[in-house]
Amino acid sequence: MNQYDIVIIGAGAGGLTAAYTAKGFGKKVALIEKNNPGGECTWSGCVPSKALINIAKDIHTAKKYADIKVDTEDVLQKVRKVIQNVYEGETPDILEKDGIDFIKGFAKFVDENTLDVNGNIIKGKKIIISTGSSPFIPPIKGLDKVNFFTNENIFIQKKLPDNIIVLGGGAIGVELSQALNRLGIKVSLVEMMDRVLFREEEELVKLLEEKLVDEGVNLYTSTKAIDVNEVNNKIRLKVERKNKIDILEGDAILLALGRTPNISDLNLGQIKIKFNRKGIEVNEYLETSVKDIYAVGDVVGPYQFSHMANVQGITAVQNALLPINKKIDYSHVAWCTFCEPELARAGLTEKEARDKYKDNIRVYTETYNKLDRAKTKEDSLGIVKIICDKKGKVLGASVLGDRAGEIISEIQTVKTLGINFAKLSKVIHPYPTYSEILVKISKKVYVDNILNNPFIKIINGFRK
Ligand SMILES: Cc1cc2nc3c(=O)[nH]c(=O)nc-3n(C[C@H](O)[C@H](O)[C@H](O)COP(=O)(O)OP(=O)(O)OC[C@H]3O[C@@H](n4cnc5c(N)ncnc54)[C@H](O)[C@@H]3O)c2cc1C
Numbered sequence: 276m277n278q279y280d281i282v283i284i285g286a287g288a289g290g291l292t293a294a295y296t297a298k299g300f301g302k303k304v305a306l307i308e309k310n311n312p313g314g315e316c317t318w319s320g321c322v323p324s325k326a327l328i329n330i331a332k333d334i335h336t337a338k339k340y341a342d343i344k345v346d347t348e349d350v351l352q353k354v355r356k357v358i359q360n361v362y363e364g365e366t367p368d369i370l371e372k373d374g375i376d377f378i379k380g381f382a383k384f385v386d387e388n389t390l391d392v393n394g395n396i397i398k399g400k401k402i403i404i405s406t407g408s409s410p411f412i413p414p415i416k417g418l419d420k421v422n423f424f425t426n427e428n429i430f431i432q433k434k435l436p437d438n439i440i441v442l443g444g445g446a447i448g449v450e451l452s453q454a455l456n457r458l459g460i461k462v463s464l465v466e467m468m469d470r471v472l473f474r475e476e477e478e479l480v481k482l483l484e485e486k487l488v489d490e491g492v493n494l495y496t497s498t499k500a501i502d503v504n505e506v507n508n509k510i511r512l513k514v515e516r517k518n519k520i521d522i523l524e525g526d527a528i529l530l531a532l533g534r535t536p537n538i539s540d541l542n543l544g545q546i547k548i549k550f551n552r553k554g555i556e557v558n559e560y561l562e563t564s565v566k567d568i569y570a571v572g573d574v575v576g577p578y579q580f581s582h583m584a585n586v587q588g589i590t591a592v593q594n595a596l597l598p599i600n601k602k603i604d605y606s607h608v609a610w611c612t613f614c615e616p617e618l619a620r621a622g623l624t625e626k627e628a629r630d631k632y633k634d635n636i637r638v639y640t641e642t643y644n645k646l647d648r649a650k651t652k653e654d655s656l657g658i659v660k661i662i663c664d665k666k667g668k669v670l671g672a673s674v675l676g677d678r679a680g681e682i683i684s685e686i687q688t689v690k691t692l693g694i695n696f697a698k699l700s701k702v703i704h705p706y707p708t709y710s711e712i713l714v715k716i717s718k719k720v721y722v723d724n725i726l727n728n729p730f731i732k733i734i735n736g737f738r739k
Pocket residue numbers: 284285286287288289290307308309310311312313314315316319320321322324380381382383405406407408426447537541571572573574579580581582583584613
């Protein structure tokens with residue numbers, strides 16, 4: 276009987292985590308997926324992009340010491356080997372062995388508890404939608420007549436082009452532009468805002484942009500794509516920049532312009548699940564407008580990261596299956612863009628903190644150049660910015676530099692646990708590490724905490 280305690284649609288980061296969480300509670304679980312399990316992260320997102328970045332980094336380093344000829348066919352094969360390796364941990368066989376019924380097919384709602392999967396009827400007391408997102412394809416004139424790459428097809432090419440236009444300077448555009456350029460591909464990166472990664476800390480992004488340009492990426496910010504066509508196997512992109520029209524030419528174009536939720540053909544309207552152009556609407560318990568149907572991951576947002584899909588997947592399952600209701604908490608979210616140097620973030624930027632708390636903040640900035648660890652490496656660009664409240668608690672932090680993803684995790688721990696940043700000054704860190712920079716900052720926070728103590732302020736007032 277195809278009747279389950281919980282049915283999950285989509286076996287990406289959110290769906291897989293939800294399925295294993297539900298199984299952990301001893302429930303009868305079905306996981307429906309139209310492709311192989313793994314979702315975007317495994318097949319066309321985090322895994323292939325980070326594999327490509329790692330290979331490109333090795334090549335970039337090697338090029339400092341020798342002439343290297345890169346075979347992009349070989350590079351892409353290596354990337355696909357990494358995908359396969361990750362996939363081997365989440366195949367249908369493994370899911371079945373772990374007690375999860377894997378059902379291959381496209382799911383659509385028949386009623387609130389019933390799904391049609393390629394003609395088979397599957398019933399669930401609770402249903403979780405984790406159908407993810409797809410690349411947003413903008414209405415740029417001529418785009419429907421040219422071949423273009425997105426994250427979904429670039430990693431399955433036989434080889435890479437010699438010259439590529441990357442449209443969109445967000446996380447995907449920046450990570451891939453740098454990696455492709457390091458492989459020897461000529462890259463033109465086009466972003467309509469005045470800087471790439473425009474949501475990130477401005478002064479750190481400016482340093483990153485300098486690094487990208489220095490490495491050879493042709494960066495076009497404040498540049499809007501107007502139309503595109505293909506002439507003699509060349510892509511010609513007409514752009515507007517500072518009221519001037521320019522033509523960029525490449526062998527190919529990669530679109531990295533944000534995401535669109537995967538909600539079509541699910542029959543959401545028929546069972547009155549509310550959605551908008553950003554995705555499925557959920558309350559703070561991740562429940563949709565229909566009782567017992569939850570939604571998680573990219574199809575919900577607001578943070579489109581694998582780790583957030585995981586957190587949402589666990590929360591939704593707990594709310595669906597346990598006699599508790601746990602709110603999803605977005606007050607402590609961290610992420611990292613894996614360019615080199617990495618750019619990582621937790622909580623607010625300085626501007627966001629000032630808008631919210633006015634002058635009731637303290638900003639600490641420290642650069643890598645005083646760190647022995649950084650001195651041991653050529654060109655070790657790095658900067659850490661931590662924004663605290665007046666008591667020394669972290670409101671936000673940004674790190675640009677080697678191992679930024681790891682450094683932000685330490686800051687994130689302190690922030691999430693509500694520990695005063697000054698307390699880190701007591702924590703012994705190994706020498707020489709990048710994270711020693713946090714001890715330096717924490718000592719400053721410690722001193723400022725003392726100077727801000729009302730009693731000390733009175734004494735200092737008398738001394739004047
Ligand atoms: C190039 C790139 C790099 C990235 N790098 C990072 C990174 O470094 N770190 C990070 O945290 N995030 C990264 N992300 C984002 C991350 O990949 C996503 O946030 C995450 O994969 C979302 O997981 P999900 O479960 O919501 O959706 P998905 O992984 O997209 O899974 C949804 C699944 O549902 C299936 N599906 C859809 N509709 C149906 C249906 N009706 N029936 C059956 N199955 C269906 C799809 O086939 C898919 O397998 C990256 C994204 C891209 C594109």
